[in-house]
Amino acid sequence: MKNQGGFTLLEVLLSLVILATSVSILSSLQLRSLMRMWRSREEIERVFLVKKDLTDIFLKLPEKDKPIINKIEDPLINITTQAEDINKKSGLAPFMETIKIVRSDAEWKSNLVDRKLSMISFILKTEEKEQ
Numbered sequence: 001m002k003n004q005g006g007f008t009l010l011e012v013l014l015s016l017v018i019l020a021t022s023v024s025i026l027s028s029l030q031l032r033s034l035m036r037m038w039r040s041r042e043e044i045e046r047v048f049l050v051k052k053d054l055t056d057i058f059l060k061l062p063e064k065d066k067p068i069i070n071k072i073e074d075p076l077i078n079i080t081t082q083a084e085d086i087n088k089k090s091g092l093a094p095f096m097e098t099i100k101i102v103r104s105d106a107e108w109k110s111n112l113v114d115r116k117l118s119m120i121s122f123i124l125k126t127e128e129k130e131q
Helices: 009-059
Strands: 068-072 077-084 099-110 113-124
Touching (some): 009 068, 009 099
Antiparallel strands (some): 068 077, 077 099
């Protein structure tokens, strides 16, 4: 009888272990990539919601001491927008008479973690009409 060439049981098991390890590493990397993409997409959606709220504020300038609070149900996010005067010590002090700072702060929960986002914009002060 001729000596038949083939793989031993040890060689087959070793190749299966190597294959299983490489597949688990690749699937772990793919899962991590998908989770990062999902979190980035969620954050981009929230950024656009805050930008939309901030542009809505451009139409109605809030008073300094009166913040505008906007709660959006789907997706659940709390946005607080408030107009502020420029600090006198700031480099923008020469523009105090013409510009206001509008700050929007957003808060939401993502996978049981509290997330926050702040955006700042500048708007021109409207001249108040004397009556």
